[in-house]
Amino acid sequence: MKSTIRDVARAAxxxxxxxxxxxxxxxGVSEKTxxxxxxxxxxxCYVPNHSARSLVTNDSKCLGLMVPEIVNPFxxxxxxxxxxxxxxxxxxxxxxxxxxxxxxxxxxVKTFASHRVLGVIIVPMLCEKPNTEHLDxxxxxxxxxxxxxxxxxxxxxxxxxxxxxxxxxxEQGEYEMIRHLIKLGHKEICFVSVDMDVHFTxxxxxxxxxxxEQEGLAADENRVFFADQARFQGGYDIADVLLKQNPDAIxxxxxxxxxxxxxxxxxxxxxxxxxxxxxxxxxxxxxxxAQKPISTVRQPLQRICERTLEMLDKKIKKQKGAxxxxxxxxxxxxxxxxxxx
Amino acid sequence: MKSTIRDVARAAxxxxxxxxxxxxxxxGVSEKTxxxxxxxxxxxCYVPNHSARSLVTNDSKCLGLMVPEIVNPFxxxxxxxxxxxxxxxxxxxxxxxxxxxxxxxxxxVKTFASHRVLGVIIVPMLCEKPNTEHLDxxxxxxxxxxxxxxxxxxxxxxxxxxxxxxxxxxEQGEYEMIRHLIKLGHKEICFVSVDMDVHFTxxxxxxxxxxxEQEGLAADENRVFFADQARFQGGYDIADVLLKQNPDAIxxxxxxxxxxxxxxxxxxxxxxxxxxxxxxxxxxxxxxxAQKPISTVRQPLQRICERTLEMLDKKIKKQKGAxxxxxxxxxxxxxxxxxxx
DNA sequence: CTAAAGATTTGAAACGTTTCGGATAATAAT
DNA sequence: ATTATTATCCGAAACGTTTCAAATCTTTAG
Numbered sequence: 001m002k003s004t005i006r007d008v009a010r011a012a013x014x015x016x017x018x019x020x021x022x023x024x025x026x027x028g029v030s031e032k033t034x035x036x037x038x039x040x041x042x043x044x045c046y047v048p049n050h051s052a053r054s055l056v057t058n059d060s061k062c063l064g065l066m067v068p069e070i071v072n073p074f075x076x077x078x079x080x081x082x083x084x085x086x087x088x089x090x091x092x093x094x095x096x097x098x099x100x101x102x103x104x105x106x107x108x109v110k111t112f113a114s115h116r117v118l119g120v121i122i123v124p125m126l127c128e129k130p131n132t133e134h135l136d137x138x139x140x141x142x143x144x145x146x147x148x149x150x151x152x153x154x155x156x157x158x159x160x161x162x163x164x165x166x167x168x169x170x171e172q173g174e175y176e177m178i179r180h181l182i183k184l185g186h187k188e189i190c191f192v193s194v195d196m197d198v199h200f201t202x203x204x205x206x207x208x209x210x211x212x213e214q215e216g217l218a219a220d221e222n223r224v225f226f227a228d229q230a231r232f233q234g235g236y237d238i239a240d241v242l243l244k245q246n247p248d249a250i251x252x253x254x255x256x257x258x259x260x261x262x263x264x265x266x267x268x269x270x271x272x273x274x275x276x277x278x279x280x281x282x283x284x285x286x287x288x289x290a291q292k293p294i295s296t297v298r299q300p301l302q303r304i305c306e307r308t309l310e311m312l313d314k315k316i317k318k319q320k321g322a323x324x325x326x327x328x329x330x331x332x333x334x335x336x337x338x339x340x341x
Numbered sequence: 342m343k344s345t346i347r348d349v350a351r352a353a354x355x356x357x358x359x360x361x362x363x364x365x366x367x368x369g370v371s372e373k374t375x376x377x378x379x380x381x382x383x384x385x386c387y388v389p390n391h392s393a394r395s396l397v398t399n400d401s402k403c404l405g406l407m408v409p410e411i412v413n414p415f416x417x418x419x420x421x422x423x424x425x426x427x428x429x430x431x432x433x434x435x436x437x438x439x440x441x442x443x444x445x446x447x448x449x450v451k452t453f454a455s456h457r458v459l460g461v462i463i464v465p466m467l468c469e470k471p472n473t474e475h476l477d478x479x480x481x482x483x484x485x486x487x488x489x490x491x492x493x494x495x496x497x498x499x500x501x502x503x504x505x506x507x508x509x510x511x512e513q514g515e516y517e518m519i520r521h522l523i524k525l526g527h528k529e530i531c532f533v534s535v536d537m538d539v540h541f542t543x544x545x546x547x548x549x550x551x552x553x554e555q556e557g558l559a560a561d562e563n564r565v566f567f568a569d570q571a572r573f574q575g576g577y578d579i580a581d582v583l584l585k586q587n588p589d590a591i592x593x594x595x596x597x598x599x600x601x602x603x604x605x606x607x608x609x610x611x612x613x614x615x616x617x618x619x620x621x622x623x624x625x626x627x628x629x630x631a632q633k634p635i636s637t638v639r640q641p642l643q644r645i646c647e648r649t650l651e652m653l654d655k656k657i658k659k660q661k662g663a664x665x666x667x668x669x670x671x672x673x674x675x676x677x678x679x680x681x682x
Numbered sequence: 683c684t685a686a687a688g689a690t691t692t693g694a695a696a697c698g699t700t701t702c703g704g705a706t707a708a709t710a711a712t
Numbered sequence: 713a714t715t716a717t718t719a720t721c722c723g724a725a726a727c728g729t730t731t732c733a734a735a736t737c738t739t740t741a742g
Contacts, residue, residue: 002457002482004698015722020700030720045481050455051392051401052698055727060392070424071626076417083411083438087445092452095436097424104428111433114391116343140386141343232630259630266632285412289573289600291607291632345728356692361730371690393728396697685742692735701726710717 003044012040023048054116063312064112066096066105066134068125073284078123078149081305089313091118102131109134112143119144119312124152126198126230135163144315148308149299151328153199164327166308168299170200173333174207177251177279177297180335182215186249186277188223190242192261193253194234195226204253204281223247227257235260243268248276249341255280255287255296262290262340277341283334293338300331307331344385353381364389395457404653405453407437407446407475409466414625419464419490422646430654432459443472450475453484460485460653465493467539467571476504485656489649490640492669494540505668507649509640511541514674515548518592518620518638521676523556527590527618529564531583533602534594535575536567545594545622564588568598576601584609589617590682596621596628596637603633603681618682624675634679641672648672 009019014033021029022037023046040046054060065082067075079095086093094117096108105125112120120143124130130152138145147165181189191208193201205224225242227234235257242250242261252258258280262272270276272292280287283298307329350360355374362370363378364387381387395401406423408416420436427434435458437449446466453461461484465471471493479486488506522530532549534542546565566583568575576598583591583602593599599621603613611617613633621628624639648670 005700006698016699017701017723018721021721024700026700028720033720045478047451047454047478047482049396049457049698050452051395051457052727053700054392055390055396055698055729056700058727070411070417070421071414073412073414073417076411076414080411080438083436084440087448092456093436095424095434097421099425107428110388111391113388115433116390116392137386137388141388263630263632286627286630289604289627291604346730347728357729358693358731359691362691365730367730369690374690390728393697394730396699396728397730399697683742685740687738687740689738690736692733694732694734696731697729699727702724703722704724705722706720708717708719710715712713712715 003046005046005048007044008037008041008046011044012037058116060116060118061090061092062094062115062117063091064094064096064109064115064117064120065123066098066108066112066120067123068098068100070097073286074282075123077301078305081302082121082309085305085309089309098125100125100127102127102133105131106134106137109137113137113141117143118316119146121145121308121312122147123149126196126200128197144312146308146312146315148304150200153202164311164329166304166311166329166331168304168333169330170203170299170333171207171210172330173281173297173299173335174204174251175211176207176333176335177281177295178208178211179214180295180337181249181251181277181279181341182211184249184277184341188245188247189249189251190245190247191224191251191253192235192238192242192257193224193226194230194257195228196230201253208251230254230257232256232260232263236264239264239268243270249278250276251279251281253281255282255284255294258294258296259286259290262292262294266291272340279341283336287336288338292340295338295341296336298334298336300334303331344387346387346389348385349378349382349387352385353378399457401457401459402431402433403435403456403458404432405435405437405450405456405458405461406464407439407449407453407461408464409439409441411436411438414627415623416464418642419646422643423462423650426646426650430650439466441466441468443468443474446472447475447478450478454478454482458484459657460487462486462649462653463488464490467537467541469538485653487649487653487656489645491541494543505652505670507645507652507670507672509645509674510671511544511640511674512548512551513671514622514638514640514676515545515592516552517548517674517676518622518636519549519552520555521636521678522590522592522618522620522682523552525590525618525682529586529588530590530592531586531588532565532592532594533576533579533583533598534565534567535571535598536569537571542594549592571595571598573597573601573604576603577605580605580609584611590619591617592620592622594622596623596625596635599635599637600627600631603631603635607632613681620682624677628677629679633681636679636682637677639675639677641675644672 005019009016019037022034069075083093098105147163149167151165227238239261280294280296283296287294287296346360350357360378363375410416424434439446488504490508492506568579580602621635621637624637628635628637
């Protein structure tokens with residue numbers, strides 16, 4: 001049914017090996033036969049069988065990309081960039097969407113391994129006690145792995161292995177945003193986070209604290225709040241609590257909660273930013289399109305993705321024992337000032 | 342380095358074929374050896390090589406999913422649902438993101454073919470003159486293919502082949518929305534589309550017209566408008582033009598443009614829905630989260646994805662010549678009435 | 683205790699490629 | 713014309729599985 005290289009060879013009256021070399025444009029075969037083989041191949045609609053090739057060359061040309069979700073625009077942006085970058089580098093991406101489930105993550109990693117991906121990129125999910133079985137699989141299979149966007153804290157201690165990570169300097173980002181608010185004259189800045197002991201959350205909070213400390217004043221613990229969920233509703237729900245503190249500014253951990261907060265603030269008739277300035281984080285698409293475009297800090301996703309792939313590629317290429325141990329690369333965030341501050 | 346089934350067999354002092362049957366839980370091998378082989382396999386961290394298996398069984402267990410974009414929440418929702426459904430059916434998804442480029446689409450289809458995917462799902466891109474080379478590839482490779490969400494008009498005529506499609510009844514959706522507006526007492530309903538001769542756009546417009554015709558009054562051609570782009574800015578820009586027509590309602594072709602329109606209307610001080618009612622289409626996540634939650638029509642994506650996979654699976658399973666010719670399955674849309682109408 | 687039947691295991695072929703040492707043909711040097 | 717050199721081409725092995733007919737071992741029946 002589907003034509004093989006054998007069919008092509010026969011039709012071009014040439015040996016299988018010659019056909020192979022011709023199609024792969026290897027030296028050692030005359031231009032004339034190359035042309036002929038290629039023509040025949042096109043006529044027969046020959047499509048090389050990736051499995052067969054991968055089997056013999058031991059080169060799948062595939063990368064695994066593991067993300068926690070895909071509907072979330074933050075992650076879909078990453079997938080988008082990774083896909084185009086990987087394609088440009090000649091890799092085919094295998095996508096795993098774990099839906100924040102550890103067992104799914106594990107299942108996908110197994111699929112990756114079985115497809116003999118050359119490397120995998122993990123965009124870790126938000127989770128208090130991350131299950132790391134999938135990492136063990138990757139480790140024993142010796143598959144080069146890089147974290148992107150965040151890592152699990154315990155791993156830095158080398159407990160679980162020495163993985164590298166490329167991510168935004170979240171602490172610095174929040175720090176700069178708070179500095180910006182302070183410079184604008186705000187004193188009573190509330191920080192709203194989420195009620196989960198997650199790594200990337202802690203980093204932002206540290207930035208908040210550092211900004212205050214630099215002013216010589218300790219960050220008031222009473223001014224940090226924890227929403228139930230890092231979603232629209234979480235922001236909406238906590239807005240009333242925030243108002244009781246009479247803040248003159250609110251810095252929120254992400255844009256989507258910020259939208260929730262703004263909605264409630266608007267309902268309560270508070271003017272933004274005259275009464276209260278509000279800042280988000282991440283610079284999601286809707287941050288710009290919101291009723292009142294929100295000030296936020298942008299993670300340089302393009303650069304993060306580029307460097308992630310670059311590092312992974314290097315690891316794959318040399319594969320020498322010299323595994324760079326747990327290097328963490330921080331990319332500069334960018335302050336985006338719009339209308340809410 | 343990586344252990345093969347040969348290693349497992351040796352370590353379990355058993356033939357390769359026995360090991361294979363044991364690991365695949367085939368009948369004809371004793372429980373005792375099965376247990377032993379499995380244990381050894383776990384110890385050696387054996388992961389079956391998908392390429393080798395795929396090669397001999399001629400069953401890649403892979404499906405190709407082709408989407409035009411991924412950052413667009415409409416498409417990422419589809420990818421999300423497809424991924425989980427496919428996984429449940431034992432398929433691995435290969436994702437192709439064409440970024441609305443025909444040549445990319447073609448390249449991905451080639452990759453699909455080379456991976457010997459069992460079937461492919463195409464979510465077509467919005468394009469006036471769709472290039473269909475990738476379809477030819479699929480056709481000659483005899484790869485079962487289904488369109489999802491939309492199809493290109495010319496294909497229904499059987500010009501290019503007989504592909505099936507599962508999609509929302511867009512005409513009916515727009516029809517119902519306009520009926521709803523009419524029932525609310527609106528007479529001067531503007532329809533805003535985009536300046537592109539795209540199939541799914543036409544369907545909605547037909548729904549608009551049909552609703553008017555049912556009232557005995559012809560749809561006023563002066564009341565349909567074409568924005569430059571089907572994006573936020575397109576909506577924003579055309580809002581001023583709309584206002585000149587003094588409409589009492591606006592029905593827009595999608596939610597994101599609707600957000601743009603609302604933003605401009607808000608700036609111009611028109612009250613929604615008292616002065617003008619506004620309706621969107623698609624029910625994107627942000628439709629609900631908008632400053633004023635917008636009324637819209639929801640495409641039943643879950644069902645659409647389910648049926649798409651179901652049909653594809655059937656095609657794959659029987660593969661008999663009885664290829665159902667160009668069947669188009671329309672799923673019922675759902676009217677979501679919120680605060681803008 | 684032996685033959686038949688059934689259960690279990692084995693060996694080899696096959697899948698579609700690439701690779702590589704060797705064979706052949708073409709060209710150059712003598 | 714003969715040999716040396718080079719440019720092409722070929723055949724066979726290998727990659728890691730599954731499958732299936734044949735071989736071996738166990739059990740049952742006689």
